[in-house]
Amino acid sequence: MKLWNKIRNLLNREAFDRDLREEMRIHREMAEEKLNQLGTPKEEAHYAAMRAFGNPSLAQEASRLQWTFFFESFFQDIGFAIRMLRKSPSFAAVAVLTLALGIGTNTAIFSVINGVLLRPLPYKDPQQIAVMKENESLPNVIDMQRQTNAFSVGGGINAQPMDYTSGPEPLQIRVGLVNSGFFETLGIPPVIGRIFSEAEDLRGGPRLAVVSYPFWQNHLGGDPHAVGRPILLGGNSYAVIGVMPETFICPRERADVFISLWVADPKTAVDRDVHFLHTYWRLKGGVSLEQAQADVATIHNSLAEHFPAEEKERRMQLIPLRESLVGDVRPALLVLFGAVGLVLLIACANFASLLISRGFARRQEMLIRAALGAGRGRLIRTLLTESTLLSFAGGAVGLLFAHWGTRMLLALRPEELRWLTGIHMDSQVLLFALAVSMLIGVIFGMAPAFVAARTDVAAALNEGGRSKTASAAGHRIRKILVTTEVAFALILLAGAGLLIKGFSRLRSVNPGFNPTGVMTMYLQLPAARYAEIPKRTQFRRDLLARLNSLPGVQVGMITDIPLGGNYVEYDFVIDGRPPIPEGDEPKVQTLSVMGEYFRAMQIPLRAGRNFTEMDREGQPLVAIANEEFVRQFFPGHNPVGSRIRWARDTGPPRWITVVGVVSDVKHSGLNQPTDPAVYTPFPQADEAWKRWMTLAIRTDSSFSGLVEQVKAQVWSLDGQIPVSDVQTMEQRMAVSFAQQRFYMFLLGAFASLAAILAGVGIYGVVAYTAGQSTHEIGIRMALGGQRRDVLRLIMAEAAKVTSAGILIGIAGALAVTRAMTGLLFEVKPGDPVILAAVATVLALVALVACYIPARRATQVDPMVALRYE
Amino acid sequence: MLILQTLSRGANHGYGIAQHIQQISNDALKIGEGSLYPALQRLLMNDYVIAEWGVSENNRRARFYKITATGRKQLSHEKRKFEALLVGIARVMETP
Numbered sequence: 001m002k003l004w005n006k007i008r009n010l011l012n013r014e015a016f017d018r019d020l021r022e023e024m025r026i027h028r029e030m031a032e033e034k035l036n037q038l039g040t041p042k043e044e045a046h047y048a049a050m051r052a053f054g055n056p057s058l059a060q061e062a063s064r065l066q067w068t069f070f071f072e073s074f075f076q077d078i079g080f081a082i083r084m085l086r087k088s089p090s091f092a093a094v095a096v097l098t099l100a101l102g103i104g105t106n107t108a109i110f111s112v113i114n115g116v117l118l119r120p121l122p123y124k125d126p127q128q129i130a131v132m133k134e135n136e137s138l139p140n141v142i143d144m145q146r147q148t149n150a151f152s153v154g155g156g157i158n159a160q161p162m163d164y165t166s167g168p169e170p171l172q173i174r175v176g177l178v179n180s181g182f183f184e185t186l187g188i189p190p191v192i193g194r195i196f197s198e199a200e201d202l203r204g205g206p207r208l209a210v211v212s213y214p215f216w217q218n219h220l221g222g223d224p225h226a227v228g229r230p231i232l233l234g235g236n237s238y239a240v241i242g243v244m245p246e247t248f249i250c251p252r253e254r255a256d257v258f259i260s261l262w263v264a265d266p267k268t269a270v271d272r273d274v275h276f277l278h279t280y281w282r283l284k285g286g287v288s289l290e291q292a293q294a295d296v297a298t299i300h301n302s303l304a305e306h307f308p309a310e311e312k313e314r315r316m317q318l319i320p321l322r323e324s325l326v327g328d329v330r331p332a333l334l335v336l337f338g339a340v341g342l343v344l345l346i347a348c349a350n351f352a353s354l355l356i357s358r359g360f361a362r363r364q365e366m367l368i369r370a371a372l373g374a375g376r377g378r379l380i381r382t383l384l385t386e387s388t389l390l391s392f393a394g395g396a397v398g399l400l401f402a403h404w405g406t407r408m409l410l411a412l413r414p415e416e417l418r419w420l421t422g423i424h425m426d427s428q429v430l431l432f433a434l435a436v437s438m439l440i441g442v443i444f445g446m447a448p449a450f451v452a453a454r455t456d457v458a459a460a461l462n463e464g465g466r467s468k469t470a471s472a473a474g475h476r477i478r479k480i481l482v483t484t485e486v487a488f489a490l491i492l493l494a495g496a497g498l499l500i501k502g503f504s505r506l507r508s509v510n511p512g513f514n515p516t517g518v519m520t521m522y523l524q525l526p527a528a529r530y531a532e533i534p535k536r537t538q539f540r541r542d543l544l545a546r547l548n549s550l551p552g553v554q555v556g557m558i559t560d561i562p563l564g565g566n567y568v569e570y571d572f573v574i575d576g577r578p579p580i581p582e583g584d585e586p587k588v589q590t591l592s593v594m595g596e597y598f599r600a601m602q603i604p605l606r607a608g609r610n611f612t613e614m615d616r617e618g619q620p621l622v623a624i625a626n627e628e629f630v631r632q633f634f635p636g637h638n639p640v641g642s643r644i645r646w647a648r649d650t651g652p653p654r655w656i657t658v659v660g661v662v663s664d665v666k667h668s669g670l671n672q673p674t675d676p677a678v679y680t681p682f683p684q685a686d687e688a689w690k691r692w693m694t695l696a697i698r699t700d701s702s703f704s705g706l707v708e709q710v711k712a713q714v715w716s717l718d719g720q721i722p723v724s725d726v727q728t729m730e731q732r733m734a735v736s737f738a739q740q741r742f743y744m745f746l747l748g749a750f751a752s753l754a755a756i757l758a759g760v761g762i763y764g765v766v767a768y769t770a771g772q773s774t775h776e777i778g779i780r781m782a783l784g785g786q787r788r789d790v791l792r793l794i795m796a797e798a799a800k801v802t803s804a805g806i807l808i809g810i811a812g813a814l815a816v817t818r819a820m821t822g823l824l825f826e827v828k829p830g831d832p833v834i835l836a837a838v839a840t841v842l843a844l845v846a847l848v849a850c851y852i853p854a855r856r857a858t859q860v861d862p863m864v865a866l867r868y869e
Numbered sequence: 870m871l872i873l874q875t876l877s878r879g880a881n882h883g884y885g886i887a888q889h890i891q892q893i894s895n896d897a898l899k900i901g902e903g904s905l906y907p908a909l910q911r912l913l914m915n916d917y918v919i920a921e922w923g924v925s926e927n928n929r930r931a932r933f934y935k936i937t938a939t940g941r942k943q944l945s946h947e948k949r950k951f952e953a954l955l956v957g958i959a960r961v962m963e964t965p
Contacts, residue, residue, distance in 0.1 A: 030884040
């Protein structure tokens with residue numbers, strides 16, 4: 001009934017309004033007549049009746065409200081808001097742009113967080129996949145699979161560079177050597193064709209290749225009939241049997257093509273000692289990670305028992321897939337999210353500040369509307385509708401920004417974050433943007449709306465349309481907002497400054513070697529055939545001789561290459577020093593080298609001599625120390641000629657004479673301290689278990705062909721030795737930089753944004769103050785005031801706001817940047833230089849932001865200013 | 870309730886209703902027009918009253934409100950509620 005009446009009324013709205021107006025007019029006339037009859041003069045009766053009746057529009061409005069649907073006024077408000085915003089496009093543009101920047105950056109970072117931390121990984125039942133923290137050999141994987149009760153399937157991959165020679169020119173691509181369980185564990189089927197079966201994944205099996213989607217697109221022309229096509233990899237022809245989907249990506253590796261490890265490299269496949277596979281394991285349903293870990297421990301114990309030489313010293317530890325991928329990215333992402341959160345708050349403060357100014361500008365309008373019968377609630381609602389509309393528009397444009405932003409993020413991400421492909425806008429991201437926009441519109445529109453709608457009509461009219469009280473309240477809020485903005489901007493700038501300083505520190509770290517032009521690769525001598533040390537020494541000597549015959553190279557080898565992540569430490573004793581109780585001896589990083597290692601790496605000799613051909617087996621034992629070793633153990637002395645020995649050596653003491661000192665090398669990473677290190681010649685210091693080496697080859701020409709030539713030389717000596725981990729030293733260096741640079745760039749961008757937004761905020765406040773005091777300025781100027789004094793007067797206020805903001809910001813930065821400690825290199829969170837620098841930058845921004853409007857204010861013609869208003 | 874009670878004695882127009890309530894209550898109750906008309910609209914919408922244009926006692930065009938059957942039912946319902954409330958208040962006030 002009610003609804004029906006409402007609808008009928010809606011269709012008949014005009015007649016209804018007419019009736020109502022008419023009825024009220026009659027009411028007044030009746031009252032007037034009555035008064036008139038009672039003896040009041042006609043004129044007076046008219047006004048008395050009017051007064052008695054009150055505000056007719058308000059009564060009419062209230063009456064009408066009884067009939068309307070709630071959404072009618074809502075649409076009305078929206079329509080009105082759109083009209084109002086169209087009338088002041090610059091205001092709307094600034095507001096929308098400000099919000100879009102804030103919402104856009106947040107949405108972009110949120111979509112990354114969503115992709116990295118929240119969304120399931122792009123594998124089948126990803127929570128069922130565990131990762132072995134340590135690398136494994138294929139025999140271990142096979143034994144695990146045979147003995148396990150916890151896993152349904154497991155698989156391993158080693159990605160390595162290989163020559164692809166079916167294209168127009170030979171290319172080095174990355175090939176994943178896998179076992180058949182690899183794809184099955186990840187649970188992603190190919191889009192075309194099939195993957196290897198278990199029956200094909202064995203020694204001497206058919207040469208088959210599964211290719212990635214990009215490889216299929218770029219090198220096979222996206223040919224739908226690519227299955228069966230031969231491709232040449234490392235000189236062998238493989239038949240393509242399948243194409244993986246576009247969404248497929250290896251968890252931690254980069255591979256263009258996948259081939260069977262058994263087929264491609266049978267000699268490594270059987271070697272239990274070559275722990276080079278990243279392995280993934282699918283838990284059986286209902287098996288927890290702890291149970292699986294217990295199962296793995298049992299298997300490891302039995303492996304260690306059967307193969308003590310290979311397995312005894314190792315560990316096997318399972319971690320969830322996501323943890324293995326996200327690990328150290330999480331804190332960085334949270335810092336970034338915090339940063340964009342601050343940017344958003346600054347943007348919101350600007351938005352609120354804009355709304356307040358607009359509220360002042362529209363005082364007259366509000367007064368008129370209030371006088372015409374608009375209730376306060378209704379006024380507030382109108383203003384809120386407007387602010388929400390703006391925030392949604394900001395959100396929409398922000399989504400556009402976020403779209404570009406995420407693309408840019410993905411393009412710039414460092415190698416470690418390469419697996420982050422599933423980052424795009426999904427419903428969650430949209431929902432996030434929507435919720436943020438909505439909250440901003442309502443929360444930040446609220447205060448300005450209340451201030452603007454604080455309309456005491458009578459008082460305002462008495463003040464001649466210039467209500468000082470409301471504008472003062474609004475202005476105070478604006479000043480607080482700008483102070484907050486400045487403080488937040490300072491925190492962000494401080495964060496960015498710290499990262500920049502850390503990065504430049506990192507960049508200027510001297511690695512101790514010259515990475516340009518050095519190619520490295522890893523070799524491991526099979527235990528079976530190289531059990532005796534002389535045989536290994538012979539192999540090394542022969543290999544070096546052959547490699548030296550290559551034109552334009554300097555060749556050396558070392559047990560563990562710098563930045564390669566490994567080293568061995570020995571306890572040692574110095575000759576002639578008081579005895580040290582066993583177990584308390586100092587430790588030193590020990591590295592064996594051979595050939596022209598120091599020359600190939602260009603590690604300068606600081607004292608003494610380099611190793612020579614004569615420092616070989618049977619000759620007096622010699623060593624070369626690094627400078628850190630001298631600093632720690634021979635401070636102020638020349639150690640050349642001193643003797644040391646390994647504390648754990650058995651048998652008669654074997655003293656090693658230090659014959660030289662080389663400069664320090666950043667062995668464990670550019671951001672790690674240098675450890676004391678001692679180099680010994682391979683022929684003199686080779687332990688029975690030490691069978692690996694990394695070749696370091698400096699070439700004065702390009703790397704192309706070099707790897708193949710080296711491999712050919714290795715295999716001409718022994719065709720059964722795998723060559724792996726082929727990387728230039730520069731690539732190894734780049735990994736150390738990339739992540740830092742990425743975070744620095746992002747935080748720097750956000751901080752700049754914050755500084756600009758804060759500048760806009762200051763500009764707004766000063767412009768408003770200047771505008772309000774045009775009158776006063778005019779008087780001052782007319783009375784002979786100096787332009788400079790007036791300028792100072794206006795800028796004093798901005799200075800107050802800015803300096804308060806900077807002080808609060810410094811306190812905030814001291815507290816907040818502590819969260820960044822893990823991201824910083826050689827910089828303390830509270831670095832005073834950085835704080836001073838960013839405070840200066842921000843002060844400069846503020847100066848510019850307030851100078852422009854202040855100057856404009858002083859340039860008014862006094863006469864114009866006096867006539868103003 | 871007051872408006873419905875007034876109208877239960879016969880159809881009347883807005884001004885008449887206001888005057889009636891004011892007179893009967895000895896000026897104790899003064900209905901502002903700002904609340905009279907919204908209230909009338911509410912009654913109209915709920916079909917407690919119907920409105921018709923007619924001619925007033927002194928030959929003026931006026932909109933007359935007439936109570937409906939639903940309106941009478943609502944009136945008696947509200948009266949009962951109000952009486953119960955009054956009784957309650959009276960008891961509280963009379964208890965020393």
